[in-house]
Amino acid sequence: MLFDTVWLDARLATLRDDLPGLGNVDGGAVAARDGRIVFAGREADLPSGWDARERVSLDGRLVTPGLVDCHTHLVYAGSRAREFEMRLAGATYEEISRAGGGIAATVKATRAASVDELVDAALPRLDRLIAEGVTTVEVKSGYGLEDDAEARMLEAARSLATRRPVTVLTTYLGAHAMPPGASDKGAYVDAVCALIPQLKRAGLVDAVDAFCEGIAFSPAQVARVFAAAKEAGLPVKLHADQLSNLHGARLAAEHGALSADHLEYTDEDGAAAMARAGTVAVLLPGAYYVLRETRKPPVAAFRQHGTRMAISTDCNPGTSPLTSLLLTMNMAATLFGFTVDEAVAGATREAARALGLASEAGTLEAGKRCDLAIWDVDAAAELVYRIGFNPLYKRVYRGN
Ligand code: DI6
Numbered sequence: 001m002l003f004d005t006v007w008l009d010a011r012l013a014t015l016r017d018d019l020p021g022l023g024n025v026d027g028g029a030v031a032a033r034d035g036r037i038v039f040a041g042r043e044a045d046l047p048s049g050w051d052a053r054e055r056v057s058l059d060g061r062l063v064t065p066g067l068v069d070c071h072t073h074l075v076y077a078g079s080r081a082r083e084f085e086m087r088l089a090g091a092t093y094e095e096i097s098r099a100g101g102g103i104a105a106t107v108k109a110t111r112a113a114s115v116d117e118l119v120d121a122a123l124p125r126l127d128r129l130i131a132e133g134v135t136t137v138e139v140k141s142g143y144g145l146e147d148d149a150e151a152r153m154l155e156a157a158r159s160l161a162t163r164r165p166v167t168v169l170t171t172y173l174g175a176h177a178m179p180p181g182a183s184d185k186g187a188y189v190d191a192v193c194a195l196i197p198q199l200k201r202a203g204l205v206d207a208v209d210a211f212c213e214g215i216a217f218s219p220a221q222v223a224r225v226f227a228a229a230k231e232a233g234l235p236v237k238l239h240a241d242q243l244s245n246l247h248g249a250r251l252a253a254e255h256g257a258l259s260a261d262h263l264e265y266t267d268e269d270g271a272a273a274m275a276r277a278g279t280v281a282v283l284l285p286g287a288y289y290v291l292r293e294t295r296k297p298p299v300a301a302f303r304q305h306g307t308r309m310a311i312s313t314d315c316n317p318g319t320s321p322l323t324s325l326l327l328t329m330n331m332a333a334t335l336f337g338f339t340v341d342e343a344v345a346g347a348t349r350e351a352a353r354a355l356g357l358a359s360e361a362g363t364l365e366a367g368k369r370c371d372l373a374i375w376d377v378d379a380a381a382e383l384v385y386r387i388g389f390n391p392l393y394k395r396v397y398r399g400n
């Protein structure tokens with residue numbers, strides 16, 4: 001068999017679901033053809049008579065699947081650094097909101113930006129993720145909150161994938177917050193629902209998200225958005241139980257959502273419902289940290305019920321200005337009690353699952369996209385343990 005490229009003398013963390021731990025393989029090799037993995041396993045088990053256009057020896061380095069950041073608000077304009085200073089000086093989030101800051105400030109700047117300006121603003125953030133081995137990233141809208149601006153955000157997100165070697169999945173989050181100045185939530189939810197099929201027809205959107213919270217949208221309003229998504233043939237996900245328990249986790253599970261995200265206030269019933277539905281728990285320690293939250297997501301209940309757990313940066317200008325998935329892995333361990341295996345799986349296999357990409361990405365297995373992160377470390381624990389250190393040796397995207 002002729003490979004395009006074969007990587008030899010590697011230690012693999014395959015993340016294969018049928019193997020224990022990280023599915024480690026010592027003395028391993030990965031072979032690629034046409035951008036896909038055609039072999040991942042022990043070098044000694046390579047098919048007899050193989051040949052390759054390119055052979056790369058990795059001198060025992062660790063290979064993981066390319067990292068997957070499955071929940072970001074990477075596309076937005078403006079900065080909220082000044083607000084951060086105000087909060088450090090004692091101002092509350094509500095005071096800043098009333099003074100025109102908060103989400104409204106980002107909405108104002110985002111509405112004023114062209115698609116090109118949104119792309120230019122997002123690229124430095126995307127580049128930080130890529131520099132740490134991210135090969136797939138999800139990007140949400142939700143700072144336009146009017147049809148044209150939401151569409152521009154999604155266009156910018158789509159355009160990122162033409163500017164960098166990375167897979168971008170786009171999510172329409174019209175139900176993120178009420179547009180500044182508007183007060184009729186029912187009417188705004190109608191508008192969100194009406195836009196979904198148009199965005200789908202325009203090829204701008206891969207999934208639909210909503211923010212279920214007292215300060216955002218009620219479970220009944222979210223259910224309407226989900227029904228419109230289903231009608232358009234789009235999968236759904238939910239910002240759920242971040243600040244209070246509105247039973248968003250159960251709501252997401254009942255709608256067969258790909259994921260429910262945040263989940264600090266989720267109860268055991270919600271965790272069990274998610275496990276039954278196969279809805280992934282996406283935990284976002286960056287937002288937990290920035291908000292100085294003290295209530296932790298119910299990790300023990302997720303483990304007990306077998307709810308799959310992913311982690312993500314939640315990169316956004318307000319509550320998680322975070323562009324490091326490695327730091328996110330450390331935070332998940334330090335703040336939420338994740339094991340090393342859970343943290344690595346959470347940023348690879350489970351994050352891919354949260355995007356509906358379980359058959360395409362997230363593990364080193366024949367048939368999947370050949371997206372790799374090659375690390376200058378002795379053990380996977382190094383990826384989780386170190387803070388502010390990037391040991392990426394090389395990133396491979398679709399075999400290159
Ligand atoms: N949850 C959050 O914490 C952020 N959005 C969301 O759905 C807040 C975003 C912001 O402040 O800009």
Ligand code: FE
Binds near residue numbers: 314
């Ligand atoms: Fe978010």
